[in-house]
Amino acid sequence: MAEYQIRRCDRQLEGGIHPETHKDLSTTEPCVFVDDPKRLVFPIHFSGGGPGEALVAVGDTVSQGTPIIKCQSGIIHVASRAGTVIDITDHAITHPSANQSASIIIEPSGLKEQSYLDPLVWPFDADTLRDRAIEAGILGLGGAGFPSFKKWSDGTQTLIINAAECEPYLTADDTLMRIDTHSMIRGACMLSRTLDIKTIVIGIEDNKPEALEAIEDALKESRSDCFFDIVLLDTKYPSGSERHLVWLTLGIEVPTGSRSVELGVIVHNPGTLAALSRAIDGKPITDRIVTLTGEALKAPKNVIAPIGTPINHLIEATDTSPSSLTSITVGGPMMGYAVTEFTAGITKTTNCLLARDVEIPPESPCIRCGACATVCPIRLQPQQMVFALKGGSLDLAVHEGLGDCIECAACNAVCPSHIPLAEWFRLGRFEARDQANEQRLASEARERFEARNARLERIAQEQEAKRAARKAKTADALEKARKAREQTA
Amino acid sequence: MIKRPDYPPRDTALVMRMVLIALIPGIVAMTVFFGPGVLFNLTAAVLTAIVSEALCLRLRQRELKPRLIDLSAVLTGVLIALALPQAAPWWLVIAASAASVILGKHLYGGLGQNPVNPAMLGYALMLISAPVAMTTLWINPLTTPDFLTAWSAFLGHSNDAVTGATTLDLYKTEFRALTATEASRNPLFTQAHLGFIYGYEWVALAYLAGGLWLIYQRVITWHTPVGLLTTLLVISAFFSFDPDTATPVWVHLIAGAGIFAAFFILTDPVSGATSPKGRLWFAIGVGILTYLIRTHGQYPDAIAFAVLLMNFAAPMIDHYTRPRIMGREASVKGPGGQS
Numbered sequence: 001m002a003e004y005q006i007r008r009c010d011r012q013l014e015g016g017i018h019p020e021t022h023k024d025l026s027t028t029e030p031c032v033f034v035d036d037p038k039r040l041v042f043p044i045h046f047s048g049g050g051p052g053e054a055l056v057a058v059g060d061t062v063s064q065g066t067p068i069i070k071c072q073s074g075i076i077h078v079a080s081r082a083g084t085v086i087d088i089t090d091h092a093i094t095h096p097s098a099n100q101s102a103s104i105i106i107e108p109s110g111l112k113e114q115s116y117l118d119p120l121v122w123p124f125d126a127d128t129l130r131d132r133a134i135e136a137g138i139l140g141l142g143g144a145g146f147p148s149f150k151k152w153s154d155g156t157q158t159l160i161i162n163a164a165e166c167e168p169y170l171t172a173d174d175t176l177m178r179i180d181t182h183s184m185i186r187g188a189c190m191l192s193r194t195l196d197i198k199t200i201v202i203g204i205e206d207n208k209p210e211a212l213e214a215i216e217d218a219l220k221e222s223r224s225d226c227f228f229d230i231v232l233l234d235t236k237y238p239s240g241s242e243r244h245l246v247w248l249t250l251g252i253e254v255p256t257g258s259r260s261v262e263l264g265v266i267v268h269n270p271g272t273l274a275a276l277s278r279a280i281d282g283k284p285i286t287d288r289i290v291t292l293t294g295e296a297l298k299a300p301k302n303v304i305a306p307i308g309t310p311i312n313h314l315i316e317a318t319d320t321s322p323s324s325l326t327s328i329t330v331g332g333p334m335m336g337y338a339v340t341e342f343t344a345g346i347t348k349t350t351n352c353l354l355a356r357d358v359e360i361p362p363e364s365p366c367i368r369c370g371a372c373a374t375v376c377p378i379r380l381q382p383q384q385m386v387f388a389l390k391g392g393s394l395d396l397a398v399h400e401g402l403g404d405c406i407e408c409a410a411c412n413a414v415c416p417s418h419i420p421l422a423e424w425f426r427l428g429r430f431e432a433r434d435q436a437n438e439q440r441l442a443s444e445a446r447e448r449f450e451a452r453n454a455r456l457e458r459i460a461q462e463q464e465a466k467r468a469a470r471k472a473k474t475a476d477a478l479e480k481a482r483k484a485r486e487q488t489a
Numbered sequence: 490m491i492k493r494p495d496y497p498p499r500d501t502a503l504v505m506r507m508v509l510i511a512l513i514p515g516i517v518a519m520t521v522f523f524g525p526g527v528l529f530n531l532t533a534a535v536l537t538a539i540v541s542e543a544l545c546l547r548l549r550q551r552e553l554k555p556r557l558i559d560l561s562a563v564l565t566g567v568l569i570a571l572a573l574p575q576a577a578p579w580w581l582v583i584a585a586s587a588a589s590v591i592l593g594k595h596l597y598g599g600l601g602q603n604p605v606n607p608a609m610l611g612y613a614l615m616l617i618s619a620p621v622a623m624t625t626l627w628i629n630p631l632t633t634p635d636f637l638t639a640w641s642a643f644l645g646h647s648n649d650a651v652t653g654a655t656t657l658d659l660y661k662t663e664f665r666a667l668t669a670t671e672a673s674r675n676p677l678f679t680q681a682h683l684g685f686i687y688g689y690e691w692v693a694l695a696y697l698a699g700g701l702w703l704i705y706q707r708v709i710t711w712h713t714p715v716g717l718l719t720t721l722l723v724i725s726a727f728f729s730f731d732p733d734t735a736t737p738v739w740v741h742l743i744a745g746a747g748i749f750a751a752f753f754i755l756t757d758p759v760s761g762a763t764s765p766k767g768r769l770w771f772a773i774g775v776g777i778l779t780y781l782i783r784t785h786g787q788y789p790d791a792i793a794f795a796v797l798l799m800n801f802a803a804p805m806i807d808h809y810t811r812p813r814i815m816g817r818e819a820s821v822k823g824p825g826g827q828s
Contacts, residue, residue, distance in 0.1 A: 014815075243815065243816065247815075253815060253816055254816055255816050255817070255818075256814065256816040256817050257816075361500060362555060364500075364501050364555060364556075364559060364600070365599065365600045365601030365602070366601050367501060367504075367561075367600065367601050367758050367759050368601070368758040368759050368761075368763050369504065369758045370710075370758060370763050370764075370765075371499075371707075373763065373764065373765075373812075374707075374710075377815070378814055378815035378816065379812040379813060379814050379815055380814060381763060381764055381807075381811060381812075383763055384763065384807065395825065396825055398825075399821065399824075399825025400811070400821070400825070401811075401814045401821065404814050404815070404816060404817070413498060414498060414499075416498075416499045416500050416501045416503065416504050417500070417501050417601075418500065
């Protein structure tokens with residue numbers, strides 16, 4: 001039995017909101033597998049892990065587990081089902097900032113052909129585990145899709161399992177913790193053993209008693225020598241934000257501009273750890289749990305779906321006709337984004353498809369009531385930032401702290417003027433990054449220019465010196481010759 | 490502990506409506522003690538505000554409906570009406586209300602754009618333009634006029650028997666020659682139910698109740714009222730070491746617009762400071778200026794001028810009172826950006 005304790009979090013999230021959670025909508029039905037779709041879509045550049053290149057060609061036959069995309073970060077994405085590559089073309093994709101991109105289309109054959117990796121046998125070192133995570137395509141499955149192996153640095157003291165799942169409607173993590181608890185615990189333990197982590201913290205909101213019970217049962221059976229510190233958090237959005245979770249569970253405030261990794265703390269989503277556990281056994285990520293929910297779906301539930309499954313196939317899995325919906329939210333109502341092209345496939349970071357009819361009231365002018373500032377979990381003054389952004393002053397917004405915004409959209413939820421503050425901030429942050437990039441490129445160009453000037457000058461000087469030396473030598477020789485001539489004369 | 494409501498999704502119209510609801514106790518108390526003139530003022534001011542708003546929106550070629558149903562113009566009208574003398578003639582009310590909406594708000598771009606409090610701008614403008622009407626037409630709560638007297642006052646025939654200066658003004662003029670004991674023999678004080686000032690005390694209490702409800706509902710925060718009232722209390726208490734020359738503490742707090750302004754005027758989010766600490770400093774500034782102008786200035790009450798002056802200081806206060814952002818060592822102070 002692994003040692004563990006359950007304690008209530010003794011810190012209070014400053015700001016934040018209590019939105020209706022609507023979690024029961026998708027947790028009353030059991031989690032099921034969906035039938036294989038007719039085709040699977042894998043965006044080459046937007047599957048997570050950065051831009052990539054296709055490892056297969058049209059007409060190739062693939063097995064479940066065959067590498068098909070290699071990303072810049074090294075991450076390899078595999079075919080989630082056996083089948084044939086029928087096309088590599090521009091296709092609708094599931095992504096917040098791109099609608100279409102080059103994608104590999106696979107038609108599943110329905111065969112059970114698998115090409116998995118060899119299981120890793122303990123003991124193995126951290127590098128082996130990193131390589132395995134790359135080959136198995138392990139990304140942060142919570143939504144950000146950050147390549148997990150990059151977080152695994154030596155000197156890590158604490159692993160936090162982010163089981164808060166504070167977004168309303170989302171129950172994918174909750175479901176995973178109920179049905180795949182052992183994998184999650186095993187993944188966490190394996191990672192901790194390899195990186196020599198002593199404490200594993202599980203930050204979980206108190207609205208998931210079933211998951212908590214499952215974790216307790218799993219820990220009682222586990223033979224791990226890690227210490228599990230289970231922290232019960234008040235149900236409040238956004239307690240699952242990485243910065244806030246680190247602060248709530250450990251009391252560490254991650255400084256602006258740094259990541260928790262630099263402080264010896266790594267945070268992982270339960271799904272990521274479960275996937276890691278399977279990767280150690282040789283199975284790359286081919287499926288994930290997706291919450292299909294929202295009032296507009298007839299039978300909301302959680303499903304286990306192959307990566308690349310088109311959205312309309314999943315909508316149909318809830319007995320709902322895709323044509324009855326005009327748009328669907330990928331992710332939760334707070335931080336999700338709308339997708340209107342339902343032929344796009346889900347990616348590893350698609351944790352939820354949310355369909356509901358929300359009427360967005362017309363925007364009215366900001367009256368600076370400050371409700372947004374009161375709920376801002378990092379104490380920004382959103383009303384000032386949006387004022388600056390609307391006035392076109394990006395600098396001022398950055399000065400007010402735009403760079404620190406976590407885009408949680410709590411401000412949106414309370415704004416009496418219905419101003420889409422978070423969208424402004426997303427856009428502003430994007431522009432600020434762009435500007436910083438441009439500045440970096442400009443300064444690099446200047447450096448190059450200056451280096452070139454210096455080099456040219458150096459060459460000129462060297463040539464000058466050489467010339468002078470040659471001149472001196474010639475003069476010397478002439479002098480000698482003249483003297484010799486004089487002597488002979 | 491009482492479970493306060495969370496921040497529910499509200500819209501501007503609901504916020505305005507809640508403020509209007511919170512004003513009802515104060516309006517009732519004022520009508521009881523100062524007569525039906527209060528209601529005449531309210532009606533005229535609100536109608537003028539709506540007409541001015543519609544006119545300005547039309548001139549600015551904006552949609553009428555969303556701005557009219559958000560009740561912001563109605564609220565401005567109500568606030569200016571409650572700030573005016575209760576026996577004010579109709580033209581004063583209409584001019585004040587129109588000035589508030591047109592000059593105070595739409596000249597700067599309408600809702601959310603005004604640098605100063607519209608109602609206080611209208612009030613200050615009237616105080617300068619019509620000083621006699623603005624200082625002598627206050628009802629003495631001991632002689633509450635009946636409907637007809639109030640109506641004739643509204644039409645411009647004021648009755649000296651029921652009107653006069655405010656209690657605050659009395660301290661500046663008539664009571665100056667008296668000792669504190671002599672002044673306290675005034676029937677306004679001797680007949681007071683609660684031992685403070687007849688009539689005014691109930692009005693203040695009613696506004697306080699409405700204001701506390703707004704804090705409870707999270708429409709306003711405690712910073713503004715606490716800042717203003719504490720500052721007034723501390724300064725006036727400090728100077729009351731000589732009771733014969735100083736205006737008593739409770740007169741400062743409840744005789745003037747103190748409570749009303751603390752909860753309903755200074756809390757105008759558009760023209761005030763925006764961070765919690767900023768709101769506190771803003772209110773403290775208003776408190777200091779109010780005391781100074783009340784004591785050393787020419788005008789009977791000073792909230793309007795104090796608010797207007799502090800409105801201009803609000804952006805600077807905002808620059809220096811940003812809260813510390815999570816993950817940063819210190820808060821960002823001072824102005825920033827290039828534009």
